[in-house]
Amino acid sequence: SILWASYEGASRFNEFRQSVGGIPPTTLALRLVELEDAGLLERSVIDARPPRVEYRLTEEGQSLKRVVDALAAWALA
Numbered sequence: 001s002i003l004w005a006s007y008e009g010a011s012r013f014n015e016f017r018q019s020v021g022g023i024p025p026t027t028l029a030l031r032l033v034e035l036e037d038a039g040l041l042e043r044s045v046i047d048a049r050p051p052r053v054e055y056r057l058t059e060e061g062q063s064l065k066r067v068v069d070a071l072a073a074w075a076l077a
Contacts, residue, residue, distance in 0.1 A: 001020070001068070002016055002020060002028070002031055002032065002035060002041075003035070003040065003057075003061065003064065003068050004019075004068055004072065005019035005020055006041065006055065006056070006057050006061070007057070007065055007068065010055075011054045011055055011056055012052065012053065012054055012055070013025075013028070013029075013032070013053065016028060016032070016055075032055060035055075035061075036055070039058055039060050039061075040057065040058060040060055040061035040064065041055045041056065041057060041058065041061055042055065042056050042057075042058050043055055044056070
């Protein structure tokens with residue numbers, strides 16, 4: 001999942017694409033917006049050439065780590 005990838009260190013769009021794999025770019029972009037709107041991810045535009053966009057977990061997003069870890073363990077059991 002996108003949250004799992006962010007816990008593993010993904011912060012840029014292409015890093016999420018590589019981590020999640022198999023998700024169309026449009027769908028990934030929509031999910032990132034949804035997670036941002038839900039207050040789980042924060043989007044930052046880095047003033048560089050070319051400009052970069054990075055995502056990071058909010059405090060609320062970090063608080064879900066134990067839940068995501070438990071779901072991952074359950075799925076592997």
